[in-house]
Amino acid sequence: MSQKPSSTYLIVGLIIGLIIGAAIGWAVTPKGVPEEEYNAVVSERDALRSELDAIRPEYEALKALVGTLPTDGVITMSAWSAGSPVDYYRAENLKRAAKLLETLLRGVGLNITIEMDSYYEHVSDWGAWKSKFASAFEAGEAPDIISGIDMVEAAEAGWIVSVDEYYAKYKDLLADIPEYLWDAVKYKGKMWGVPQDVASQVFYFRKDVLRQLGWSEEEIEALPDKIAKGEVTWYDLAEVGKEAVAKGLVQWGFFHRPNWGTSLEIPYYLAGGDFYDVETGKLVLDKSALKDMFTLFYTLAQVDKVLPDTMIGTSWREIHMGFVNGRVLFWLGGSWHWGEWQKVEYHETLGAVPESYLWENVGFALYPALEKGGKAGVTTGPWKYYICSQSKYPELAFLICYFATIPPYDTDHALTSSHLPVRYSTLNYPPFVEKGGFLYKVSTFVAKHGMSKPILHPKWGILKDMLLEHLVKVEKGTLTPDEAVESLVNAAQAELGEELIVRE
Template sequence: MHILKSISASLVALTVAAPAIAETVTIDLWSRADRSGPLRAGNIVAAAEQLNRVFEAAGSETRVEVNLIETNAKGFDADALDLLKAHSVGDTPDIAVAAHEWIGSFVEAGLAANLEDHIAANEALYSDMIPSLWNSVMYKGERYGIPQDSEIRMFFVNNDILRAAGYDQTFIDELPGKVEAGEFTMYDWCDLAADAVNKGAAKIGWVHRPNVGPDFQMAMASFGIDIYNEDEAKLQITKSGLEKYYGWLKYCVDNGSLPADMTTYSWDSTHAAFRGGSALGKFHGIWNVGAQMEAFDLSGPEDYFNKITWIHSPPAEKGGAPKNLSHPIIYIVGETENKDLAAMLVAMASQHVPNTEHAVTTNHTPIMYGQTAMPKFQKEGWALIAGTPMLEFAEFMPNHAKIGQYNAITYSGVQAVETGEMTPAEATEMVIEELEVELGDDVIILD
């Protein structure tokens, strides 16, 4: 009821401020033509329809019309570059759907509006937001976007392989808690996987993604590598942490838990290793659940969690904190004359009902805690509900345009170490040098 009153009060304020004469306000909405997430734009269109009903009920002749600028960009990075180009020639949209790591570039270009005042003025509309998600829209300590969805990337563990290796149900049940308590480390993980292989319960210990991507960030974070300096809005790296991270990968290859040729795998072979029952573990994302259900012929949540356990990326050392990764898509509001109205449409589209329609149909975790209690989530989103508490330990990609280059360079060290071409120390030196050459002033070398 408190939220409904807040929405009503905010919309009445917009109505009172609306011109007495008939006017149609056009809100330009920039969004990729994304069949996997049509409600990212669709919920804004629906919010405009809702707002028009409010205007009509209030006797105002003002109406809102959404002009959808649907692009054909192949990915969010390409789309962000197109958006910046449009802004540079004066075609700034009022709202845009974007990957969160581009916020810094949008702010520096003068494209994204600061939303701190909007959020403060509409506190009830955002009070249920999962707090950690706000980190994804921060730039230099202030919020320039609203999280549109979220996800969790974690380690999947095949319980049947653990049982075949002699581990009882108590061990399986206690494993997630031991990870969160800092009692089970990254080295323990590799030892566990190696033991499963040595006992013949698994053909492969564990697998990771076979190419460049953000998943590795959660493993790096487990080794204390904070890759973003928020105060200076620059990427950063710790040489000592990087060498420990590469040293852990070498440890896993040497003890037989991680394939030395992992970086030559295809995605099909990577998925097949876990879904086919050959590998004890895999780290990737929650959207894998559907394919896992089908591959293992599982019938529901009880069946699923009897078969598979989720854990965070464990800490590097006992007593440390675990990590995982989330990569939210966000709404930004353009620095335009319509920004206040655009921000209200974003707020309306971000509420529990519309966001749940998007989240459940696209296998994304919610942005509001209360969504997990909604009937649609309870019925169709059991995996998403189970994953939501894991957001407490979530890391996010830095809001920096060169994170893709950074990931590619650090991944070259992963390849070199796992294949045995370089020692961890040699790979660290190579990566540090490449980061300095390619990123220049955009990266800080901490030690």
């Protein structure tokens, strides 16, 4: 296939030039034209200029891309996306974006068809997902776009390419995605992905159970604010959980995730700990924060008996059914679960619950402080699309990833999955404004209290496995919090050596 000649640029440029020329021409007032008519023309010119400014980044992007693509024929691409049962727009939006980009490219003279095979998988075993991708890569059959793998590992292995070149080329076009999200795709001074959505942890509670405990509506509605101010702590809520269990209103006070994840790290962060040192690029264990974290989970499981000591390894379905059916008072979850409960049949009577049921029976807040007056908070960060190094069209793949988050597509994914929008403009997009009440509220407290804690180290997976192993022993009571801290630190030092910083 031949390459598109430079005359295409001239044609597209001529169209833009004609628009500009017309706008400028209208600004010259002929003699005898009434002032009212002249002002109307000026207003129309200004509106036209605004529209031109709005489309200029897209025009510049297409102009830059045209010369790298064939003039006609079929471009075949593929993408693998993963997530929860309700994250399927991660794949669907790539197909939509490919068709949108195809239409735009045809508008500048390329007679091409983009065939996007966009695959989605509900993944609970992320190790298996990584192995599946690694096998495809080894066979030379990797997709053009991948998500759901560790960015640092993928970059070090050469599975994905840096997007620095494309970020610089299309920077004006990309400004609608907040800078802090682009910062989150950086490793060793380079960018490695395109932000797709924003995840935030959410601490959920059952309003209906609190009502049965005698709480007034005013007290229930005030709980999130009291948690945010540090007036209500984890240990205060443990007492509420004990009361609810003792009265037979719930089976358990608390549930958390069945494997290691960010929601389990939040108490450690709220205690002042970090797992990664930005300056040195090394992993970190803060012994004081570790003790606070282990003490919390030991207290919940072994002292107050409001958390099962078998949480790790429990099926996700059992966990969600426990909370959605009101057998658990507090759930250490994420914003996306709000959407999942409306799509997956967890409720034993209602099946997938309507959002009205959630507003009536479920409340949400920050993760509580560990002590009175302490800090409450949540973690937040982007899901990412990556461009595989085996892709024949990496620049095209990059733009497809970007167009997959335009406000209509961003909104569909946000409202379906309950992940936060990735773009500024989506927050003002009418369909999102109309239906995104939950996400708007979560976005508000994320803006005030959100923490971004990327851990950009190739051996983070090793340390996570050690943390999980010791958490299991703490919750089962085979190690005290102090014993767990010492055991974990010793094991991590032996395994990680100079790659680990230990703080008292």
